[in-house]
Amino acid sequence: MELLFVHGALVRDGDWWWSPTAALLDRAGVRSRSVALPSCGEAPAADGTSGLVADAAALRAALDDVDDPDGAVVVGHSYGGTVIAEAGRHRAVARLLFVSSYLPDVGTAQGTIMADEPDPVSIGDGGEGRLAVSGYDAASFGARFLQDADPDTQRAGWERVTAQDATAFVTPTTGAGWQGVDSTYVVCTEDRSTTVGLQRSHAARATRSVDVPTGHHPFVTRPDLVAEQVLALR
Numbered sequence: 538m539e540l541l542f543v544h545g546a547l548v549r550d551g552d553w554w555w556s557p558t559a560a561l562l563d564r565a566g567v568r569s570r571s572v573a574l575p576s577c578g579e580a581p582a583a584d585g586t587s588g589l590v591a592d593a594a595a596l597r598a599a600l601d602d603v604d605d606p607d608g609a610v611v612v613g614h615s616y617g618g619t620v621i622a623e624a625g626r627h628r629a630v631a632r633l634l635f636v637s638s639y640l641p642d643v644g645t646a647q648g649t650i651m652a653d654e655p656d657p658v659s660i661g662d663g664g665e666g667r668l669a670v671s672g673y674d675a676a677s678f679g680a681r682f683l684q685d686a687d688p689d690t691q692r693a694g695w696e697r698v699t700a701q702d703a704t705a706f707v708t709p710t711t712g713a714g715w716q717g718v719d720s721t722y723v724v725c726t727e728d729r730s731t732t733v734g735l736q737r738s739h740a741a742r743a744t745r746s747v748d749v750p751t752g753h754h755p756f757v758t759r760p761d762l763v764a765e766q767v768l769a770l771r
Contacts, residue, residue, distance in 0.1 A: 546701055583598075593624040612756075
């Protein structure tokens with residue numbers, strides 16, 4: 538089994554975010570890699586695409602390269618779930634795992650998903666048609682997104698925050714790649730970024746859900762819990 542990790546919004550370097558869980562999975566014989574998202578400046582966009590559409594194209598291209606006869610598990614974190622939706626159905630996808638993420642209907646933009654959150658993440662102009670987190674520093678970012686990590690890990694996470702193409706947040710989805718695919722949703726009950734209520738509303742669309750007592754990034758802070766859910770999908 539192969540695994541593809543699709544990270545969330547406004548960060549880069551998915552390999553770093555996923556690495557604690559990847560190490561555990563590697564010992565269990567599961568190959569994993571992250572998808573570089575063009576909207577976050579990690580890879581060139583396909584011709585004529587940008588934002589969410591470019592990210593979905595990058596995921597489809599990564600799936601095209603899957604050669605495991607058992608197919609792939611795709612893990613979507615936060616905005617990564619919207620990328621999975623936009624990518625649509627793909628022959629290589631065997632299972633889906635959503636971590637504090639979203640399973641949007643066709644026609645739903647990322648910004649719309651977050652519109653009713655009571656304490657939204659502050660976002661500002663990142664220049665050149667991009668958006669970025671606003672008003673945070675290493676300490677406040679760590680306290681909100683990685684409160685269950687040590688200070689060094691919080692600082693390393695902050696170093697990977699980046700501006701992102703604004704169209705990633707306003708483009709309505711044209712697909713619902715999660716529909717008809719066996720899926721597990723990991724609800725992060727101590728998440729300070731996405732409310733548990735919003736998580737549960739999307740978890741209801743998955744095949745099953747499980748609660749974990751973590752913040753927004755359990756694959757960093759409790760990789761054992763995330764690896765357990767991945768291995769249960771084999």
